[in-house]
Amino acid sequence: MPRVSTASVRQSLVRRVRRGLHFLGWSRSSEPVRRARRGGRAIEVRRLHVGCGTEILEGWCNVDIQDLAGVDVVIDVTREFPFRDIEYIFSEHFIEHLGFEAAVRFLQDCLRALRPGGVLRLTTPNLDWVWSTHYSVNADGEEKHRQTYMLNRAFYAWGHRFLFSPPLLESLLRAIDFARVCRRTYGESPHADLRGVERHQEYGGSPELPDLLVYEAVKAEG
């Protein structure tokens, strides 16, 4: 009989418990997620973080197209979205990296993957703030050159494809059939899981004109 040490039994138990908890969204371990993908099954996680980059959220399934440290699922979400029954989806500084049509498809995929009553939280630059802080039609000379450069940079640098204005993003979320759409502020949410999740720096907007748009969209119950 091979001898089994108490320590190895304890470690094995801890691993099993962690795997179980991971699917409920309480711990982060990429192993069960990768196994679900190999089996071709839809991935069930409670909290999904899309376009995470290096901003890994503990207890969430972190998804990115780049295989960065801490990313649980490496996929191009415009090509596949193999998730279902999710309670919360969070995506920060990501949707502006999609063209408009891909953004619409992404939002539809999020709605499909959420469970009834599930919530999508989106944080993205505010076109109103970008426009009004970067460009003035009355500027001239060197200042006009600078502003022209800065506005184009905001639109196209860092892989940006489409910046949203508040009414467009809100109308789109409603048109896609989210039951409720609420504007929020950075870090704030009535949902404890979505409170304080933003990691990306703010650029100094004001309460009247925030630099970021934060929306929460809720899938209809039942």
Ligand SMILES: C[S@@+](CC[C@H](N)C(=O)[O-])C[C@H]1O[C@@H](n2cnc3c(N)ncnc32)[C@H](O)[C@@H]1O
């Ligand atoms: C500006 S970074 C934001 C990272 C992080 N969320 C933050 O707020 O700092 C955008 C991220 O989206 C990822 N990304 C871009 N296109 C993607 C796609 N089609 N599928 C999955 N991730 C994508 C990029 O690799 C990058 O990590």
